[in-house]
Amino acid sequence: MKIYDVEGFPNPARVRIALAEKGATERVEFVHVDVMGGEHRTEAFRAKNPDAVVPCLELDDGTHIGQCNAITEYIDATFDGPSLTGQTATERARISMMNTRAEAGLLNAVSTYFHHATPGLGPDLETDQCAEWGNKQRDVALKTMAYLDGVLAENAYLAGDSFSMADITAFAGLSFADFAKVDIPANLTNLIAWREKVAARPSIAA
Amino acid sequence: MKIYDVEGFPNPARVRIALAEKGATERVEFVHVDVMGGEHRTEAFRAKNPDAVVPCLELDDGTHIGQCNAITEYIDATFDGPSLTGQTATERARISMMNTRAEAGLLNAVSTYFHHATPGLGPDLETDQCAEWGNKQRDVALKTMAYLDGVLAENAYLAGDSFSMADITAFAGLSFADFAKVDIPANLTNLIAWREKVAARPSIAA
Numbered sequence: 001m002k003i004y005d006v007e008g009f010p011n012p013a014r015v016r017i018a019l020a021e022k023g024a025t026e027r028v029e030f031v032h033v034d035v036m037g038g039e040h041r042t043e044a045f046r047a048k049n050p051d052a053v054v055p056c057l058e059l060d061d062g063t064h065i066g067q068c069n070a071i072t073e074y075i076d077a078t079f080d081g082p083s084l085t086g087q088t089a090t091e092r093a094r095i096s097m098m099n100t101r102a103e104a105g106l107l108n109a110v111s112t113y114f115h116h117a118t119p120g121l122g123p124d125l126e127t128d129q130c131a132e133w134g135n136k137q138r139d140v141a142l143k144t145m146a147y148l149d150g151v152l153a154e155n156a157y158l159a160g161d162s163f164s165m166a167d168i169t170a171f172a173g174l175s176f177a178d179f180a181k182v183d184i185p186a187n188l189t190n191l192i193a194w195r196e197k198v199a200a201r202p203s204i205a206a
Numbered sequence: 207m208k209i210y211d212v213e214g215f216p217n218p219a220r221v222r223i224a225l226a227e228k229g230a231t232e233r234v235e236f237v238h239v240d241v242m243g244g245e246h247r248t249e250a251f252r253a254k255n256p257d258a259v260v261p262c263l264e265l266d267d268g269t270h271i272g273q274c275n276a277i278t279e280y281i282d283a284t285f286d287g288p289s290l291t292g293q294t295a296t297e298r299a300r301i302s303m304m305n306t307r308a309e310a311g312l313l314n315a316v317s318t319y320f321h322h323a324t325p326g327l328g329p330d331l332e333t334d335q336c337a338e339w340g341n342k343q344r345d346v347a348l349k350t351m352a353y354l355d356g357v358l359a360e361n362a363y364l365a366g367d368s369f370s371m372a373d374i375t376a377f378a379g380l381s382f383a384d385f386a387k388v389d390i391p392a393n394l395t396n397l398i399a400w401r402e403k404v405a406a407r408p409s410i411a412a
């Protein structure tokens with residue numbers, strides 16, 4: 001199994017944390033994609049992942065799986081270790097719901113702000129910006145932080161009592177927010193405490 | 207089990223088609239939400255679904271599940287009938303990937319065009335438009351149609367040989383595209399033929 005990615009990028013981080021939680025990091029070969037040089041937009045890479053983004057999973061039979069959630073679901077189903085996507089239908093639905101809220105409302109919102117309303121990855125790559133939309137998405141990210149803080153006032157983790165993919169996605173979203181200089185408001189004390197707790201997990205701190 | 211929705215809206219259509227495919231429509235109580243009157247933005251509805259959108263699932267124990275994919279995954283796991291989200295890890299990953307491509311690239315892109323670059327649901331509801339971004343998303347929708355046409359040149363359905371949630375999502379996306387007057391280009395003959403085939407399924411035609 002291969003993962004095409006860039007270490008440190010937000011969606012690749014979700015995959016790498018999921019693998020570490022499952023104790024499966026050593027079972028994957030990572031292949032660096034030169035995103036800064038535009039490799040993700042070449043025909044050769046698009047043949048693997050027409051979305052032209054990282055990460056992309058390559059199975060041993062040559063099948064390619066794009067889209068981060070599809071990859072992390074595959075990892076969770078394939079490797080032993082604690083479930084990251086839930087076991088009962090209700091657990092799975094709650095984790096999926098919270099993961100999507102963290103993804104759409106935080107990680108993707110910060111990403112859109114970064115790529116559209118800041119210099120992003122630079123003028124060679126950011127060729128189709130829309131600053132007005134990017135700035136609206138910054139507001140969405142801040143609203144989502146406040147929402148997540150409220151969830152964490154009542155739950156140890158975003159989808160209930162157990163750590164899950166929803167936490168991984170939100171954690172990666174906050175790391176991206178740091179990078180894009182979208183600070184967590186200081187009054188969101190539940191979110192800040194949860195973040196410290198998650199950062200101390202061996203899958204992240206190690 | 208209750209579903210809060212508006213019959214005929216795009217994401218509610220995904221849930222209703224999934225239920226019909228599972229033969230489970232009669233096992234759900236549908237509760238109409240007066241979206242045109244702004245009911246989805248009231249405090250009472252936000253207590254059920256803080257995303258302030260339909261559909262929202264209410265379980266018999268009072269748990270609320272928002273986010274369309276979480277709801278359709280729950281339906282698929284709970285009711286008998288053909289699997290819509292896949293059984294092996296690889297099938298599930300492929301369906302998830304194609305479902306997300308159809309959702310982000312088609313249904314959500316058309317939705318953003320409709321709500322931001324057209325009068326949408328009218329001036330009382332469309333209070334924060336961004337026409338520049340909306341028009342870019344129309345281009346995304348057209349590119350996704352071309353991509354899906356290419357997939358369907360080689361596969362009977364979007365995720366392979368079997369009908370799945372990815373087909374339901376794309377079908378709902380094309381219905382929304384009709385409504386928003388984003389026509390399928392006439393040269394996309396695979397997509398057009400697939401759409402006729404899907405429209406004839408009892409879950410949709412009946």
